[in-house]
Amino acid sequence: MQTKNTLKNQDLIDQFHRDGYIFLEKALTESQLLAVNNQLLSWVDESKLHSESFGKIKDGRPRFDVDTKSHSADTPALRRITSPAEISDSCLDVVKDNSALDLVADIFGPNIKHWTNKLNLKLPSSGTEVKFHQDFPFEPHSNEDIMTVLFFLDDVTLENGPLEVVPGSHNGPLYSLWHDGVFTGAVGSEIELANKGEAVSCTGRAGSACLMHSKLLHGSSSNRTKFPRSLYIVSYTAEDAIPLTENPLPSDLDGMIVRGIKTDTVRCSSYSVELPEYPKEVSFFGQQDKTKSSMM
Template sequence: MTNDTALKQHYDTHGYVVVPSLFDASEVQLLRNTTDQIIESARGKSESDSIHDLEDSHNPKDAPRVRRIKDPVQQFDTYGKLARNEKLLSILRTLLGTHVRFHSSKINIKSAAYGAAVEWHQDWAFYPHTNDAVLAVGVALDDLTEDNGPLMVVPGSHRGPVYDHHTDGAFCGAIAACEVVDQIQNAVPLLGPAGSVTIHHVRTLHGSAVNQSTQPRPLLLISYAAADAWPLMGISDFQSFTNQLISGSECTAPRLEAIPVRMPLPAAEFQGSIYENQRAQQDRAF
């Protein structure tokens, strides 16, 4: 789906789009090589750090088992350049408008045979803004197949309720499975060859199962927002915030929309990543 009008219409209606093979083989190989090097650098580590979020089954004496690379766009030039690639920016302008701000990034590795699941959630629960012109881009570093734990979304859920992501009085980053048991029956997997891009709205209900296949499913996830969408949790440094603008000009008059919000507070009992946050949720779908 490359026609701008069709892409925007599908996104607005369903809360997601897939753009097949946006990046070519050489671009993907560079991303893979960098990712492999970062994973290898976790060898011998006994606990997660500012770069590596380790699988529960990781053993420092064995080959590294990394479930997430943290903040890749901010920490490594290869991903930083990709986040500002003009092919990607053109799509972002179609969906968000001329003025676009980078928000955050991560790579969910989903290694073959054991890559961890992510429970059903909405990104909106983690970083609510003054309006919901916010989305997440997924760049496939390997093929996204039915079997390797692809991202699954519930079409149209971005126009539905904002679900509670709390348990026992604290944020946990996951919706109780009983709350969405009917909705997830309609979930669709986002599939495509390496180099494809998935995009989902900040309020779209999504999750992914354990990778039980023999093929890894690393997915570089980059979140963006319209420049007039300001984070409700505040900003710590205005200059750094402005430096994250990747298209258009700064906006100091946030656009306010009447959208339900549940703040991610009190903070999750387990910190470090969504995988840690979700440990507290006992009613799980995966």
């Protein structure tokens, strides 16, 4: 039997199954948005004291990833904070409760668990871009019910590097992220060229969110404005989706039940995908930095 909330969201659910993504306004409360942004500002200020990536996550890699090619105290280029919910109550609050998560439970539920969380930043003039890829080859599971939720911490415009998605591509093939024996974290240039013309930009007000299927082809360009564009990205999975590789962003919060209950069951779907390389770099930005050299 469908709940009233499920019936209310049916148009969004139908759109998700058709397009592989949906846009949701007011996914965060005003207090959640303010708290996470205040925390983020303090971390950007902290990064000004460092000349390279710093901090430590569970596997020993740095938690705070800076682009050393452009980072300085005057122009900080902090581009990734891994698993901030481990060290911030405001980030943990968002992981555990938000309007987008309610929608994830309507789509994949009722039992949902947390997989990863990270803050991606595009600070003014930092030049950070994301090459086209699918998330699923980074995080293969026993089934494909995996959702990436991108919370807008700033207003996202066409000029500040919005997420670009290819509608319906989640129903297509899983593309290789390996090129000439190198795991680049990006699809081949011919795949990007064939699909980029169909890409749609996801823009909206701070506090909104884009919910994206893990198989959806996507990327983003650099921030061309004088203002920051930051996203808090949280990945959720169906509770019966079991990871087939190590979590690339290991955390004590991996597998935390955020909706429903733990059933201790496994559900499997049929697909074929190349296993990813466990990252040696601070973040996948480092993996994507290898794309140009591997394709020359």
